[in-house]
Amino acid sequence: MTFAPTPATTRSASVAPVSVEAPARLHLGFLDPSASLGRRFASLGLVIDGMSTHLSVARAARDLVEVPQSCDDATHDRLGRHIDVLKRETGLRSPLHMILHRAPPAHAGFGSGTQLALAVGRAFAACHNIELETRRVAALLGRGERSGIGIAGFDRGGLLLDGGPGAAGAVAPLLAQAAFPPRWRVLLVLDDRLDGLHGSQERAVMDRLAPFPRELAAELCHQVVMRVLPGVMEGVFEPFAEGISTVQRLIGDYFAPAQGGSMYTSASVGRFLEWIRPRYCAGIGQSSWGPTGFAVLPSAERAAEVIAAARAAGALDPALRVVVVTGRNRGALLEHRSAQKGPQGAAMRC
Numbered sequence: 001m002t003f004a005p006t007p008a009t010t011r012s013a014s015v016a017p018v019s020v021e022a023p024a025r026l027h028l029g030f031l032d033p034s035a036s037l038g039r040r041f042a043s044l045g046l047v048i049d050g051m052s053t054h055l056s057v058a059r060a061a062r063d064l065v066e067v068p069q070s071c072d073d074a075t076h077d078r079l080g081r082h083i084d085v086l087k088r089e090t091g092l093r094s095p096l097h098m099i100l101h102r103a104p105p106a107h108a109g110f111g112s113g114t115q116l117a118l119a120v121g122r123a124f125a126a127c128h129n130i131e132l133e134t135r136r137v138a139a140l141l142g143r144g145e146r147s148g149i150g151i152a153g154f155d156r157g158g159l160l161l162d163g164g165p166g167a168a169g170a171v172a173p174l175l176a177q178a179a180f181p182p183r184w185r186v187l188l189v190l191d192d193r194l195d196g197l198h199g200s201q202e203r204a205v206m207d208r209l210a211p212f213p214r215e216l217a218a219e220l221c222h223q224v225v226m227r228v229l230p231g232v233m234e235g236v237f238e239p240f241a242e243g244i245s246t247v248q249r250l251i252g253d254y255f256a257p258a259q260g261g262s263m264y265t266s267a268s269v270g271r272f273l274e275w276i277r278p279r280y281c282a283g284i285g286q287s288s289w290g291p292t293g294f295a296v297l298p299s300a301e302r303a304a305e306v307i308a309a310a311r312a313a314g315a316l317d318p319a320l321r322v323v324v325v326t327g328r329n330r331g332a333l334l335e336h337r338s339a340q341k342g343p344q345g346a347a348m349r350c
Contacts, residue, residue: 017058018126019101022119022332024051024110025153025160026186027288028244029251030146031224032164032217033209041164043172044224044247045111045149047157048186050325051104053115057123060097067100075106075116082120082141089140092128107195109287114150117141119332122154126334135171148172157330159232161224180327181235185303187282189273189293190321191266196289197258205258216250223247237298241283244296248285255289265290268317275315280306300324 024047031042063083067076079098087093098120104110121137138144138151148162152174159180162172197205223243231240252263264270264286273284273293283296297303303324310316 016337017056018123018337019054019056019335020119020123020126020332021335022053022115022122022154023047023049023157023328024053024104024112024115025150026292026294027109027111027147027149028285029220029247031220032212033206033251033254034212036212036214036217037221039164041146041172042175043147043149043160043162043164044228045147045153045160045162046180046186047153047160047328047331048188048325049328050323051110051188053103053112053119054101055098055116055119055123056101057096057098057120057127059127060095063095064097065100066098068102071100071103072106075100075103078113078116079120082117083124085140086121086124086137090124090128090130090132092124092130094128096124096127098123105190105192105292107198107289108190109196109290109292111150111153111288113198114138114143115154115332117143118151118154122332122334126336138171144171145169148174152177153331155331157328159229159327161229176229178229178232179329180232181237182326182329183299184237184327185297185300186325186327187295187297187303187306188323188325189269189295190323191269191291191319192321193319194266194291196265196291198289202289209254209258212254216254220247220250223250238281241281241296241298244283244285245277248283252286259289264293266293266320268320269293272310272316272320275310275313276306279309282306 026046026048028044028046065076065079104112106112118134118137121132125132134151134155144151148171149160151171152160156177159178161176163175165172223246227239227243256263259265262270269291273295276282276295277284286293307322
């Protein structure tokens with residue numbers, strides 16, 4: 001269906017630039033990858049601060065897309081394609097100048113492709129003063145094929161559980177959302193030497209995986225509903241951490257054949273996290289196909305202690321990058337600059 005602006009959704013055209021800052025997410029695991037209990041996938045995820053996508057869009061004399069030097073040509077081309085699709089579907093073809101100011105590493109487990117697409121869609125809509133829902137943008141730009149947490153996270157933030165894609169590829173419904181306790185921290189472990197599976201290679205691997213055992217799907221559902229969600233909602237760390245680690249181990253073992261026989265894409269990341277496991281109470285695993293790993297810890301002090309102890313013990317590969325972030329209990333932020341509002345403009349939730 002083509003989106004056509006109507007008098008109810010279209011106001012006077014905006015010429016002021018708009019910017020969108022969209023948060024990254026960690027994909028903490030599928031509950032039922034092959035529908036052994038009747039519905040395929042279903043995802044658990046966490047929106048985080050510190051690894052955001054930030055871009056701006058303004059009307060211009062001609063179309064222009066700018067990306068940081070750290071981004072590859074594929075990112076530049078993807079932004080151009082997204083704009084072309086949105087112009088075609090809305091019928092709004094004014095030239096635009098888009099600048100990507102920053103983005104997390106691609107194919108690293110942060111959902112960067114979805115956040116980039118949704119940020120483009122939200123900035124495009126705001127620049128033209130039209131209404132374009134997040135789920136509609138996702139459908140137009142081909143996001144949310146398996147997981148809906150990046151889409152829900154863009155709007156809401158927090159710890160999220162979706163129910164897997166619906167009929168005819170409909171975006172997965174959001175089943176639960178909980179605020180992540182502000183004291184807890186997430187220790188991210190990045191291996192910039194590797195990429196996680198993506199694109200056609202990822203699809204081929206998914207098609208070759210064996211059916212997921214029904215009893216394991218039931219156990220994953222139990223861990224999420226009876227340990228992870230109550231733990232985060234009540235702010236009780238231990239059951240949450242144990243539940244996350246169990247989910248990661250069960251789903252990681254299933255995907256291991258596609259990752260060289262390990263639940264971790266990066267052996268260095270795996271060694272560090274497995275060093276943490278017997279020494280600290282932490283929720284440990286890998287986001288999506290990695291290579292980024294994570295350890296959820298009860299405080300910033302404990303995160304600093306873990307890093308210092310691991311370095312002293314030689315358990316942390318110097319080639320790895322370690323970042324400590326918080327959970328994020330809000331979605332993307334949109335800033336609409338105008339002369340009337342001053343140079344800083346007005347920030348609002350998307």
